[in-house]
Amino acid sequence: MDYDLSAIVTPYVTDYIREKTTHKNKLLLELEEYAKENKVPIAEPETARLVSVLTKLVRPKKILEVGSAIGYSAIIMSEGLACDGKIITLEYDPETVKIACKNVERAGLSDTITVVEADAKDYLSYIDDDESFDMIFLDGPKAHYLFMLDDAVRLLKKGGLLVSDNILFKGMTADDGHFARRKVTIITRLREYIDALMAHPQLETSILSQGDGVTLSVKTVSNKERFGG
Ligand SMILES: C[S@@+](CC[C@H](N)C(=O)[O-])C[C@H]1O[C@@H](n2cnc3c(N)ncnc32)[C@H](O)[C@@H]1O
Incomplete structure (x- = not known):
């Protein structure tokens, strides 16, 4: 079977969707340009739009994001927050945290978005149950999603939404004959995560x-409904 490693769906369909998925926000356009030039992995335009639409549907009071990068997706999600809503976004690279904080400040969102320098897996395990979130966006270390799942579910309110990005990993997750050997750990973990x-x-x-x-x-079943208490 021949594969196109650059897309899960047919490239011309992706091109068409991207051509249609434009926006005019100057700061976001600048961040997209910065990410391209500096090879910072941010959400693809169509995924960013999906997350934006979902956030506006859910109208969350609290969002938790794993993987801030330069703050691009957090800024996008902030538009869909309920009144006085907040976002906590986690990033473990100190230099990236500085850039994200600067961008959040430039967007005038310092009171809304808190960028926390932390390893997400550790941080999640320290958050109390009552710190529950209406939406969680996992967009950090793909090989660790599996180990964050229990905490993500624990921290999500009943009816809340968990969005996980890059789970098909350029199609490699979906087919045994199609992944580079050096990606074996990440692909295996992503498959286990999906299962x-x-x-x-x-x-x-x-x-x-x-x-x-x-x-x-x-999340259709609350922690209490599952575990009692
Ligand atoms: C795909 S990027 C996030 C993109 C961002 N959500 C956006 O679309 O604008 C993933 C980020 O996760 C960060 N990261 C990787 N492992 C992490 C960990 N264990 N804890 C917190 N952040 C991590 C990386 O440094 C990187 O900036």
Whole structure:
């Protein structure tokens, strides 16, 4: 089988979708340009738009993001927050944290978005249950999603939305004959993550071949309904 490593869907379809998915926000355009020039991995335009639309549907009071990079997706999600809503976004690279903070400040969102310098897996495990979130966007270390899932579900409110990006990893997750050997760990973990999402007793999940692959999981069963207490 021949593969195009640059896209999950046919490239001309992706091109068409991207051509249509434009916006006029100057700062976001600048961040997209910066990301391109400096090879910073930010959400693909169509995924960024999906996340933007979802946020506006959910109208979350609290969002948790894993993987801030330069603050691009956090700034996009802020538009959909409920009144006085807040975003906590986690980033472990200190230099990237500085850039994200600067961009959040430039967007006038310092009171809304908190960029926390932390390893997401550790940070999640320290947050108390009552710090629950209406939406969680996992867009950090792909090989660690699996190990963050229990905490992500624990911290999500019933009815809340968990969005996980890059789960198809340029299509490699979906086919045994199609991945570079050096990617074996990440692909294996992503497959296990998808299996865990699909089998999770508290989630209902849809897998989208959007951008680099996105899962949308709604929490249908609360922690109390599952565990009692
Ligand atoms: C794909 S980028 C995030 C893009 C961003 N969400 C956007 O679309 O604008 C992933 C980010 O996760 C960060 N990261 C990787 N491992 C991490 C970890 N264990 N904890 C926190 N952040 C991590 C990387 O430094 C990188 O900036």
